[in-house]
Amino acid sequence: MTLVPHHIQDLLPYQAGKPIEELRRELGLKKIVKLASNENPLGVSPLAQKAIKAAVKEVHRYPPSDGYGLRKALADQYDVKMNNVILGHGSEGIISVIMRTFLLDDEEAVTSQGSFITFDLQAQSRGIKLVQAPLKNYCIDLDNIASRINEKTKLIYLANPNNPTGTIFRVHQFLDFIKNVPSRALVILDEAYFEFARHDPTFPDSMQYRLDNVITLRTFSKSYGLAGIRLGYGFAHEELISNLMKVKLSFEPSSLAIAAGIAAMKDDNFLNETLKLNRMGLEFFAGLFDELGLQHLPSHTNFMTFVLDSEDHVNRLYNKLLHEGVIVRPLKAFGLPNCIRVSTGLMEENEFFAEKLRKVI
Template sequence: MSCDFMALATLGVQGLMPYEAGKPVSELERELGISNIVKLASNENPLGPSACALAAARAALTEATRYPDSNGFELKRALHHHYGLDADLLTLGNGSNDVLELIARVFLNPGDEVVFSEYAFAVYPIVTQACGARAVIAPAHEYGHNLQAMAEAIGERTRLVFIANPNNPTGTALPRDQLIAFLDGVPDNIVVVLDEAYTEYMQGEDIPDGLELLPHYPNLVVTRTFSKAWGLAGLRVGFAAASPDITDLLNRVRQPFNVSEPALAAACAVLDDTDYLQRSVEVNRAGMNQLEQGLIRQGLGFIPSHGNFITVDVAREAQPVFAALLREGVIVRPLGGYRMPHHLRVSIGLPEENDRFLRALKQVLAC
């Protein structure tokens, strides 16, 4: 006798598909039996971890039989030193994805609505639907957030608004004045989540800093991660900054020990490694220019990016191009799931990795 477990699941979960992450190198090695693979699929830092962070994580492993500090005292103290954030404003997460889910669990009931942009991060619709809420997707403008359309999409049942700045997977970004004007118009009882996973890569004078805006908007939550510019994607650590009232609610549903001790230690250490962050930004800037110029030479369009990746229009169905690149030992990310069937997202790598991608892409598109 069998059981229909799908019928037992909540309605929101029944309609979900698992999140599809970038293909790991080991998986491609198993599938095709090839080596010397370049992975440019998951927006990882190509420098490898900071030596300081690596040493701290290794030292923390000597206490691997002990649970980590569930409150993350030392990391919160390091965040206070680096950003000026008090501990009662901070919620630590197993990457920023973890805190995005916490926010949804705290504020969403079945039938509530969540506003976010077309082409926005795939986790937003996942956490929305898992809670039984309804996604209200505002049309994008030139692949980026159209804040006027998002404001118009807010209704009586809206509980959350997600904004990614810069946005993944398109790399588009909002200027400070537009973001402030939007926040000024959002009712106080609607929580706005500003996802700043890639903020360290942004350049220019009109760059918004969500952490500086927090004192002015009690309904604002800012999420950050150590996975990108800080180079700790494999250790999974991020945080949310918000008013004490919101932070208290998030910590009520946060799992105890949700960040491992090596991750806590590495995050503390890397915050002091300013040279590493500077090199990460410089390598990214140079690599972005390398890819842009290479794509221009091949006559390909791309979306100007403020992150550590670039989204390329290959002017044909991108899935076969992605598959052909895999056979050349180059892993990128197709964006059909984002309703961008002609686009590939390519992470910025080291110079030789970027060159490998450009050569492979030219060869594949010539076939």
């Protein structure tokens, strides 16, 4: 179709984890456990739920276009100015604003293979050249990424911890890397899983460095249980933020999202329970995969990825698990065709997965 440019026609749409209702329709199963989308198994923060209910009464009004209450709360918590904070329709919403703000047509983006494919899709939909360095031992290889930076490089996207491997790069690796990045290139540090990783002293919390050409992205989708409301945030130099604010949709994010975010930030109890349950889940998965002799990657997130010997093996296992009522995530679309990712669930869900995996493997 001539109306649509080739770089759009060639895009493969993002494939989300299989929805529970779809599997129920297809196979008529009673019990289904979905461990495929790195969602919060505890549900929604109770304080956020209360705030959403209260905010519903005001949805005939437009939200504040500067996201005031939540930007202020984030600025206070992280000891920055409100002018250093941006909100978005999920952190992927902010990635989309970044794409529209900084890039000229002949500029390039550099990232890693085997990383968060939303970035790749957005770069490709912008029609720019996307350069991808291979993973090294299932980890983002910062040296290789640095070697691909050239005078056209405008964006460098790094997910730390990385999805779908769950791995991190360490403080010393990041500091070595950033020295080699020219100041005309913007580094996007996507820390969607920050809360799960921050207790590791080797994890580089990008907020500690305050570099002028780095934007930190975080989200309420994971540890705060707000994936469906779509709320992400970013921190950067105020000049970058002021330009992003010009380009973002005027009323992004919604008033319900803003209210939910303000309340969720106060819900320490929910966050602590989430982190505790996740630690138990990761230990449980590591034990399970060891027992079954399956290679698994060290996770700093709310999921764990395990490695099989072939794509064919992955497909067979994935389908058998579906028939047993367990939805996991095969990683071909992420560039890892011999891997499967499984999100931590409630302990009874993790045990259900274990029972079915032992049965079908």
